Amino acid sequence: MKELKPRDRFIGALRHEKIDRVPRLYRMKREAKEKVARVFGVTEAETGLGHQPELELRMGNDAIIYQIGVNAEFSHREIAIGDTWTSPFGVGYGKSGLMGRTEEEHKEFMKTQEYWGPAKVVPENFPNFHPITSMEDLQNYTWPDPADRRLLDPIKALCDAYQDDYFIIVDLSSTLIEAAYAHIVGTQNFFLTLFDDPDLIKGVLDGLTEYYTELGKNAIALGVDMIRVGDDVGAQQAMMLSPAQWRELARPRFEYMFGEFRKANSDLFIKLHSCGDYSPIIPDEIELGVDLSGLMQPTGGNKDQAGIKQKYGNDIAFIGGLDVQNLLPRGSVEEVRASVFNVMKNLAVGGGYVFSPSHYILADVPIQNIWALYEATQDYGVYGKYPLD
């Protein structure tokens, strides 16, 4: 089959059409990206709101994904140990402190991180202040501006520069339940407040729905191909909340949001993401008209990739499925290759699949495993060739 343009390949996969090879979508956190950038000799490797896609395109990505939303504001930001940074959502973030270390000692420590092996510890940014914990907080709360040029201008620039050849995705993460528990309300408080003061949680979810619907529509007006909604409701072994409660809290709000998105562009593709085991709500995703479901975390409760593909694969496309918890950081090159082979066999046969690790490539992944991924997807991800013949 003649080689397709990356954007046509990505769209072909979403539509379950015959394509030349499995499209790819790698995402990397700063430390991993810096590591890979050295191998490819790419210097433009910014992450977060300053995301530069060149390196991921060299890795074979067929789409460009740009993240805006709660997560984008904090997760790639430099926050010094001991400092708190307050996001436009009024959420405070600090850094895991490497307890007892000063910033200087921490820098010395970072120099000892192994380039070829798993990095030891990379401090992460974490929410340490949640702005809404009472009805009064909610009433006094001001949602950020969904027409913020700071978020929208880079999307326009990416569309202008790349959309002829590449598929453009805007990622609104985290969007609803996750944004509420992890950021706006706080996790334990969120779950208890569901019982103690359900109207408060509903108010927060309504506010998030309004904000992200407007933000999404503004991105759609710039011509993007897909909106990705990221909302972690899966824990390792099961869903965090019951499927019934998700159907009550999340589903009608997504129904409204996706309806508004499709009114703005009826050809828009929609992706819904959750970490962990979210398999009980895949039928709901299909009913909501979601085009792409991921990221198919293969560890914990949701191990039967082939079964899920067989059951739902005709009605929805899947992305992801390669283990980032154990395999990528600690597996051998041979194990990474074998796993790419299995994921392709389980999920890519018959189309409707985009290859991706089941999350970002993090700092702890050794460079040889990233390279093994790069090679193995070329070896095992071609339609008409084993194992996709």
Add this chain to the structure above:
Amino acid sequence: MTTPTLKIPEGWEGRAPDGWDWVPLWEAIEQGGHIFTDEFVRGAIDAGINPRVILDDGLFPGFNLQGDRFTEQIIFIPEMLITARAMKAGLALIRPLLAANDEKPLGIFVMGTVLGDMHDIGQSIVTIMLENAGFEITNLGTDVHPDRFIETAMEQKADLVGFSALLSTTVYYQKVTIEEFEKAGHRGKVNILIGGAPTTQEWANEIGADGWGKDAIAAVNLAKDLIAKNREAWA
């Protein structure tokens, strides 16, 4: 999948005053009624019921039922959390009475999330479940340096130590912390449990932990099993 049922304590009528009824308390724990639980347990204490009986006949049936349902994925984190909160309300009243009766905790447990990791929802659920099951717990919170685990285990003469890690980038510190216990010469005195999303039984074996719990209920059962194991004594 088996459908969990309420296990009614055998012969409970003989341990309570005439006409006493535990059903409202069983249901309150099941449904997470922490205010009702507080009031009901106060009433039971006032009625002169032995605190151990209040715990076993009054508080545990509803709690165990929800624990079984959680394991079977019939209920999820929110329902388990409100049941744990109700249980905690009852225990807060019972615990001082048990101590006054010279009842010892099931074991001393030191819990924390390892260095570099700020996640705490999982380990706080495990902490509540262990407390409810009768362990005395010191929770060191998140981002805990190996030295603090060791110091606290020494101070408390801990039977068990639990390391939580939610990131593939921080599970490494479970290994380091175990090594530090060894270097300090205290490894043989504590049973070490690990948990957290990216952890597995294989990882526990590889780093020499004594056990791995796939969820909060499994962690409690494991802790109960391990407490029976022979260990070196704290000086």
